[in-house]
Amino acid sequence: MRDSSRPARRGNNLDDVRRNNLAVVLEISHARGRVSRAELTRATGLNRSTVGALVAELVELGLVDETEPSATNQAGRPSPVIVPREDVVAIAVNPEVDAVTIGLVALNGRVLKRIRYDTARVPTPEEVVNIVAAVIAGMQSELNASYRTVGVGVAVPGLVRAADGVVILAPHLGWRDVPIAEMLSAALKLPVTAANDASAGVLAEGQYGAGRGARELVYLNGGASGIGGGIALDGELFGGTAGYAGEFGHTFVNSAGARCHCGASGCLETEVRRAPLLALLGLDSTRSEELEEALLAHLARPEGPDAAVVDLLKRQMSFLTIALRNVVNALNPELVLLGGFLGTLYAVDPERLTAEISSGALPGAGDSVRFGRSELGNELLMVGAAQLAFKPVLDDPASVAVPPAG
Ligand SMILES: [Zn+2]
Numbered sequence: 001m002r003d004s005s006r007p008a009r010r011g012n013n014l015d016d017v018r019r020n021n022l023a024v025v026l027e028i029s030h031a032r033g034r035v036s037r038a039e040l041t042r043a044t045g046l047n048r049s050t051v052g053a054l055v056a057e058l059v060e061l062g063l064v065d066e067t068e069p070s071a072t073n074q075a076g077r078p079s080p081v082i083v084p085r086e087d088v089v090a091i092a093v094n095p096e097v098d099a100v101t102i103g104l105v106a107l108n109g110r111v112l113k114r115i116r117y118d119t120a121r122v123p124t125p126e127e128v129v130n131i132v133a134a135v136i137a138g139m140q141s142e143l144n145a146s147y148r149t150v151g152v153g154v155a156v157p158g159l160v161r162a163a164d165g166v167v168i169l170a171p172h173l174g175w176r177d178v179p180i181a182e183m184l185s186a187a188l189k190l191p192v193t194a195a196n197d198a199s200a201g202v203l204a205e206g207q208y209g210a211g212r213g214a215r216e217l218v219y220l221n222g223g224a225s226g227i228g229g230g231i232a233l234d235g236e237l238f239g240g241t242a243g244y245a246g247e248f249g250h251t252f253v254n255s256a257g258a259r260c261h262c263g264a265s266g267c268l269e270t271e272v273r274r275a276p277l278l279a280l281l282g283l284d285s286t287r288s289e290e291l292e293e294a295l296l297a298h299l300a301r302p303e304g305p306d307a308a309v310v311d312l313l314k315r316q317m318s319f320l321t322i323a324l325r326n327v328v329n330a331l332n333p334e335l336v337l338l339g340g341f342l343g344t345l346y347a348v349d350p351e352r353l354t355a356e357i358s359s360g361a362l363p364g365a366g367d368s369v370r371f372g373r374s375e376l377g378n379e380l381l382m383v384g385a386a387q388l389a390f391k392p393v394l395d396d397p398a399s400v401a402v403p404p405a406g
Contacts, residue, residue, distance in 0.1 A: 018054075021046065022397045025054045029064055029082045030394060031207055031235075033108050036069065038079035055082055062148065063088055063107065063397055084108040089143075090389035091136065091152045092382040093184070094197065095128045097172050097225060102135045104147070105386030107393075109208045111379045113139075125167075125178045133187045150400065151191040152184055153388035155200035155381045157225055162243025165194035171261050172225035193388040197221075199237055199246060200384030201374070202230030205337055208383060209375040214335040218327055219374065220248050222342035224285060226269040231331065253322045271319040274341040280309050292344040299348065313348060320345060321353065324371075325360045332365040339374035346373055 021044070028043055029035050035043075041051045058064045065085055069078040084107035092103035092111075100123060104113040117131050136143070143149055158170025165181025167173075181192040202219035205211040211219070217232040227249030231238040239245050249269035250262050257266025278285065281294045299305050320342065327336060338346045346353055350371070358366040376383060393400055 019396055019398050021050070021054055022057060023395055025051065025082075026058055026063060026084075026397045027235075027394055029058075030084050030107060030109070030390070031212075034081055034083045036079040036081050037066075040082065055080075058082075058397060061397055061400055063393070063400065086110065086112075087147050088393075089147045089149055090386040091132075091149060091188070091190070092385035092389070093128075093132055093152060093154045094381045094385060095123060095154070095156060095173060095180075097122050097157075100128050100131045101382070102132055103382035103386070104139070104143075105382055107390060109383055109386075111382050114379070114382055122173055125175060125180055125183060128180070129183050129187050132184060136188060149190060150393050151193065151389035152188060153200065153385035153390075154180055154184065154192060154194040155197040155385040155388075156180065156194055157197050157223075157228065159244050159247075160194050160196050160199075162195065162239050165192060167194070168244075191389075191392070193391065195237070195239070195243065195385075195388050196228060196230065196246070197381055197384075198228030199230035199239065199243075200388055201228075201339065201376075201380050202232045202246070202337075202384075203235075203237055203387040204376055204380050204384035205339075205374050206232045206235055207387060209380070210337050210372050211335055214333075216331065216333040216335070218246075218248075218331060218333045218336045219339065220324075220327075220336070220342055221339035221374070222272065222274060222345075223340045224274065224288065227272065227342065231333075248323060248327060251323050251326055253319045268319060268323040272316045272323075272342070272345075276312060277316070277341065280306070280312060288341070291341060292347060295344060295348065313345070316345060317348075317353060317356075321356050321360065324357045325366075328357060328361040328365050328369050333369055335370045335372060337372050337374045339380070343373040346371065 024044055025040060028040060037051060041048050055066055059066055063085060064082050066080050066082050069081050086106040086108060088107040089104050092105050094101045099116050099118045101116045103111055105111050115135055156167050156170055157172055159168040161168055167175050167178040167180050169176055181194040185192040198219060198221050201221055202217060205219055206217045211217040215234055220227060220229045229246040229248035231246045250267045252266055253268050254266035254271045258270040259265045260267040260270045278291060281298060283290055283294060298309060354371050
């Protein structure tokens with residue numbers, strides 16, 4: 001992600017200032033979808049003519065459009081509206097144990113296309129590359145005619161080294177030391193950025209979902225293959241020194257816990273699992289989307305819930321509470337979002353879970369944290385992967401090639 005060879009802050013000559021200001025303006029319009037020039041002036045603290053010049057340059061770079069506003073009821077002169085161009089796109093890729101999903105996502109965060117390619121078995125890296133290349137080849141004439149593709153983002157269910165997009169370990173895919181970014185880049189002739197799926201997810205929720213506006217955002221997702229997590233600070237992924245931060249699934253919660261595939265025992269992901277919940281409710285893994293409705297209906301049934309369901313929920317909640325208490329004490333986040341079946345556990349009794357975590361955490365951090373559920377559903381990883389691909393453009397809009405006129 002970050003270029004560690006460069007210091008975080010450098011001296012600012014005038015060109016750096018201009019490029020930084022371009023990034024600030026593009027970031028605001030990217031995040032809001034549409035923004036008036038007056039709002040940009042207020043939000044950036046820059047003067048009107050500077051904002052005008054920056055917007056003109058972004059228009060020339062082909063990244064935003066500036067349109068006259070339609071009739072307005074506001075008093076005073078209507079201000080032109082800036083929108084990110086929808087023909088500037090990123091390709092999003094998410095390999096999973098049973099499918100490869102490929103998306104086309106616009107600079108305003110809209111998912112324009114989402115293609116799920118089911119695989120008969122867990123795909124190898126080569127198969128993923130072939131599937132993505134075939135899907136993109138099928139769209140190539142449309143892409144050439146109507147879109148400008150800035151890059152590819154890959155959300156991987158595993159540990160991904162930020163510097164070069166190598167998947168160090170994706171246990172459920174059975175991948176180890178796979179240079180997925182390099183392989184896709186060679187096949188597609190585009191820049192490729194890869195990251196852990198929950199890390200991509202936290203970016204998406206922070207930009208367009210339930211985490212909008214949160215300065216310190218933590219995301220935990222529970223899926224078929226365990227519990228992943230990500231941390232975003234001020235809208236930027238916090239990946240740690242090499243990109244592996246946020247593995248809350250492997251925080252220690254139970255000294256008498258089961259052995260985890262990571263080699264330790266009693267990890268959150270061995271103690272809080274979706275499979276036993278599904279089994280008690282008579283659902284198999286293909287019906288995981290029915291879990292929440294089934295669970296809430298079971299808890300509300302007139303004769304009362306089964307003791308086994310109550311016990312399992314209590315057990316899982318208590319381990320989830322321990323993990324979240326640790327998260328709150330260690331990071332003092334503003335907001336913690338829960339996705340997948342962790343969102344379902346939260347939905348069972350949000351007030352109680354929140355109260356137990358907050359009262360167990362230290363005062364201060366425990367008082368100020370909020371909890372919620374992720375919002376973006378099945379678009380989450382497409383939007384998140386695209387965010388990875390857009391990052392170089394958002395960080396330095398002047399680095400993109402100016403599109404040919406016409
Ligand atoms: Zn573990």
